[in-house]
Amino acid sequence: MTHPVFAILSAGGSSLEDTIELLSGAASTVAGEETSATAVVFGAAPRVDSACRAACAMFSRVRRVAHPVLEHPDAEMIRELCRRLLPPAAIVLMAHDPFGMDLGPGLAVHLGAVYLPDCLELDREGTGRMSAVRQVFGGQVNARVSADVTSGAVITVRPGAFTRPEPPVDVSREVDGPSVASGEGAGEGGSAQAGEKTRGVVPTAGVIEDWSSKVFREGVPGVGRRILSIREAGKGEVDITRSDVLVACGRGFESADDLELARELAEVMGADIACSRPLVDARWMEKTRQVGSSGQTVSPRVYLALGISGSFQHLAGIKGKPFLAAVNINRRAPIFQVADVGIVGDVLEVVPELTECFREGKG
Amino acid sequence: MDILVCIKNVPDTSAEEIEIADDGTDIVRDDLVYTVNEWDNYAVEEAIRIRDRVGGSVSVVTVGSEEDEEALRREIAMGADAGFLLSDPAFEGSDGAGIASILEAFVRKHPVDLVLTGAQADDEAGQVGGMLAARLHLPFASLVNRIDIREDRLTVEREVDGGNVEVVDIALPCVLSIQTGINEPRYVGIRGIRKAAAVHIPVLGAAELEIDPAEVGRRGARVLLESLFVPAQGEGAVMLEGSLGQQVAQLAAALKTQGVIR
Numbered sequence: 001m002t003h004p005v006f007a008i009l010s011a012g013g014s015s016l017e018d019t020i021e022l023l024s025g026a027a028s029t030v031a032g033e034e035t036s037a038t039a040v041v042f043g044a045a046p047r048v049d050s051a052c053r054a055a056c057a058m059f060s061r062v063r064r065v066a067h068p069v070l071e072h073p074d075a076e077m078i079r080e081l082c083r084r085l086l087p088p089a090a091i092v093l094m095a096h097d098p099f100g101m102d103l104g105p106g107l108a109v110h111l112g113a114v115y116l117p118d119c120l121e122l123d124r125e126g127t128g129r130m131s132a133v134r135q136v137f138g139g140q141v142n143a144r145v146s147a148d149v150t151s152g153a154v155i156t157v158r159p160g161a162f163t164r165p166e167p168p169v170d171v172s173r174e175v176d177g178p179s180v181a182s183g184e185g186a187g188e189g190g191s192a193q194a195g196e197k198t199r200g201v202v203p204t205a206g207v208i209e210d211w212s213s214k215v216f217r218e219g220v221p222g223v224g225r226r227i228l229s230i231r232e233a234g235k236g237e238v239d240i241t242r243s244d245v246l247v248a249c250g251r252g253f254e255s256a257d258d259l260e261l262a263r264e265l266a267e268v269m270g271a272d273i274a275c276s277r278p279l280v281d282a283r284w285m286e287k288t289r290q291v292g293s294s295g296q297t298v299s300p301r302v303y304l305a306l307g308i309s310g311s312f313q314h315l316a317g318i319k320g321k322p323f324l325a326a327v328n329i330n331r332r333a334p335i336f337q338v339a340d341v342g343i344v345g346d347v348l349e350v351v352p353e354l355t356e357c358f359r360e361g362k363g
Numbered sequence: 364m365d366i367l368v369c370i371k372n373v374p375d376t377s378a379e380e381i382e383i384a385d386d387g388t389d390i391v392r393d394d395l396v397y398t399v400n401e402w403d404n405y406a407v408e409e410a411i412r413i414r415d416r417v418g419g420s421v422s423v424v425t426v427g428s429e430e431d432e433e434a435l436r437r438e439i440a441m442g443a444d445a446g447f448l449l450s451d452p453a454f455e456g457s458d459g460a461g462i463a464s465i466l467e468a469f470v471r472k473h474p475v476d477l478v479l480t481g482a483q484a485d486d487e488a489g490q491v492g493g494m495l496a497a498r499l500h501l502p503f504a505s506l507v508n509r510i511d512i513r514e515d516r517l518t519v520e521r522e523v524d525g526g527n528v529e530v531v532d533i534a535l536p537c538v539l540s541i542q543t544g545i546n547e548p549r550y551v552g553i554r555g556i557r558k559a560a561a562v563h564i565p566v567l568g569a570a571e572l573e574i575d576p577a578e579v580g581r582r583g584a585r586v587l588l589e590s591l592f593v594p595a596q597g598e599g600a601v602m603l604e605g606s607l608g609q610q611v612a613q614l615a616a617a618l619k620t621q622g623v624i625r
C-alpha cells in the first residue's frame with residue numbers, strides 16, 4: 001500500500017522558509033513517485049495565509065487550518081487537530097525543533113504510528129518499511145534504524161539535513177498569483193489555485209485547500225494546556241551576533257576559574273567570548289553568550305571552539321561558514337567533522353600557549 | 364504533591380573515543396563510566412525543590428537492569444524518597460515506545476500528580492516523555508525550564524528557539540520534559556550515597572506490572588537498530604601534528620591568515 005505523506009507546519013513557527021524547504025526535501029525522499037506530499041499549515045489569519053503561500057512554492061497541495069486559537073502554535077491543540085485530519089497509515093513529517101519535539105512523540109502514539117526522531121537520512125525500503133540515520137551518543141556515532149511503517153510513521157527531521165528537491169519539470173503553467181480563501185467560514189469549497197511567477201527556479205504551483213471548517217466542525221478540542229504568552233530572550237551587554245572573531249568555550253573547561261585562560265586569549269586575539277549551553281546552565285556565563293539553537297545565531301569570520309563537542313544544537317547557531325578552528329581532547333569529537341583546522345589536545349595546555357603565541361607576535 | 368521522575372543510566376561518552384562493538388549494533392561499553400542522564404538530574408532536583416516547598420513525595424523510576432540500580436540510589440542520595448527498578452528479560456531491546464508503555468504500566472499502578480522526564484537521553488530521541496503523556500492521556504509540555512504551582516494547575520515555561528520562552532498554563536496531573544538549566548542540581552556527597560545504599564528498591568517485572576511480554580522488548584519493537592557507524596569525516600579538518608608548540612604555532616598562523624588581528 002502507499003502511504004500518504006504530510007508535512008506539518010505552524011504559521012507561528014520560527015524560520016518557516018527553512019522548515020518548508022527541509023520538509024519538502026524530506027517529503028520527496030519518502031514520497032516516491034506514486035504520491036506527492038501535502039503540507040498542512042496551522043495558524044491564525046492573517047499569518048496563516050502568508051505561510052500557506054510560502055508552502056505553495058514547494059508543495060503541490062497545501063491544507064490551510066485557520067482559527068484564532070492557533071495564534072500561538074500550541075502542539076497539544078495541533079495534535080488533536082492532526083488526529084481529525086490525517087488519514088490512517090500516513091507518513092507525517094515535521095522539523096526536529098521545539099515545536100516538533102512537543103508534537104511528535106504523542107502524535108505517534110495517538111496515530112498508532114512509529115516515531116522516528118531527528119532523522120538525518122530517510123529511505124523507503126519496499127512496502128511497509130523505512131530506514132533512517134540518526135545521531136546518538138553526542139554525535140560521535142550514527143545509527144541506522146529500520147522501522148515498520150505499515151501503520152504509518154511520525155518523523156521529525158533534523159534542521160538543515162534536507163534541501164530543496166529538484167523542481168518537477170512541468171510546473172511552469174501560468175497561473176494567477178496566490179489567492180487564498182480567507183476567513184474562518186471559507187469551508188472546503190475554498191480551494192484556490194496558487195502559484196508564483198518568479199525568475200530562475202519555477203516554483204511548484206501549489207493548490208491551497210481550506211480545511212478549517214472541516215477540522216473544527218466538532219468544535220475546538222479541549223486540551224489541558226494553553227499558551228499564555230511568548231517572552232523574547234533578553235539582550236546582554238555584548239552582542240556576539242555582531243562579533244567578527246569568537247572564542248567559544250565548552251564543557252572541556254572544568255571550572256569557572258579556568259575560563260580566565262580563554263578570556264586572556266580572547267583579549268590578545270581581539271575576540272569576544274562565546275560559549276556552549278552547559279556553561280550557561282552552570283551559571284558560569286550569561287545566556288546572551290550562548291551559541292546555538294536555544295541561544296544566539298552568530299556569523300563571525302573566525303570561530304575558535306575550545307572544549308566543545310559540536311552537538312547539532314550548538315552548530316545550529318553558527319552561520320555564514322566562518323573559518324572554524326577546534327581544540328578538543330577527543331579525536332572523535334564531532335566538532336572535527338566540521339572544523340577547518342583542529343588540535344587534539346587539552347585546552348588547559350593549548351590555550352595559554354596560543355595566548356603566548358599571539359603576545360609574541362604582537363611584541 | 365506526589366512526583367515521579369523517570370531516569371536513565373547512561374554512559375558518559377563526551378570525552379571518550381567511542382568504539383563500535385564487533386557485531387556493529389552497540390558501542391563498547393566496558394570501560395565507560397555510567398552516570399544519570401544529565402537532563403534527568405535537573406528533573407530530580409526540580410522535583411525535590413517542589414516537594415520541599417509544597418510537601419508530598421518524590422519517586423524515581425528506571426527501566427533497566429540490576430546495574431542501573433545505582434542510578435536510582437544516587438537520586439535517592441540527592442533527596443528522592445523512593446526508587447523503583449522496572450526490570451524483566453522481556454523488557455530487553457525495547458524501543459522508545461516500549462519504554463513508554465512499561466512506564467505507563469507503572470504509573471497506572473502508582474498514580475502521581477506530576478511526572479517528569481528529561482528532555483532527551485543518550486539516544487538523543489526526546490521521545491519517552493511525550494509518548495508516556497499520550498499513553499496516559501495527560502497533558503504534556505516539553506523543554507520546560509521553569510515550574511510555578513497554582514493550586515491544581517501549573518504555569519510552566521518552555522524554552523523554544525533562540526532562547527525565547529513560551530509561558531504555558533497546564534492542568535495537573537501532567538507530564539513535563541525538563542530542559543537543563545532549570546535549576547542547579549545539588550552535589551551528592553559520598554555520605555549520602557552510603558546512606559542510600561541501605562534503601563530497599565523494589566524490582567518490578569512484566570508480571571507485577573501486568574504487561575504482555577509480546578508488546579514490549581525486542582518482540583514488540585517496531586523500530587530496530589540495524590547498525591552503528593562512525594560518520595564520515597566529510598571535508599574534515601586539517602588535524603595539526605607535531606609537538607604541542609608546533610601545533611599551536613600552526614594554529615596561530617592559520618588564525619592570523621584568516622584575519623585575526625595584525
Ligand SMILES: Cc1cc2nc3c(=O)[nH]c(=O)nc-3n(C[C@H](O)[C@H](O)[C@H](O)COP(=O)(O)OP(=O)(O)OC[C@H]3O[C@@H](n4cnc5c(N)ncnc54)[C@H](O)[C@@H]3O)c2cc1C
Nearest residue numbers: 250251252276277292293294295307309329330346347378
Ligand atoms: C532543545 C535543546 C536545545 C539546545 N540548545 C543548545 C544551544 O543553543 N547551544 C549549545 O551549545 N547546546 C545546546 N543544547 C545542548 C547540546 O545538546 C549539548 O549538550 C551541548 O552543546 C554540549 O556542550 P559542550 O560541547 O560544551 O559539552 P560536551 O558535549 O560535554 O563536550 C565537551 C567536550 O570537551 C572535550 N574536552 C573535555 N575535556 C577537555 C580538555 N581538557 N581539553 C579539551 N577538550 C576537552 C570533550 O572531549 C568533549 O568533546 C541543546 C540541547 C537541547 C535538547
Ligand SMILES: Nc1ncnc2c1ncn2[C@@H]1O[C@H](COP(=O)(O)O)[C@@H](O)[C@H]1O
Nearest residue numbers: 369425426480481483484488489490491
Ligand atoms: N530506560 C528508561 N527508564 C526510565 N526513563 C527513561 C528511560 N529511557 C528514557 N527515559 C526518560 O525519557 C527521557 C528522554 O529520553 P529519550 O526519549 O530516550 O531521549 C529521559 O530523560 C528519561 O527521563
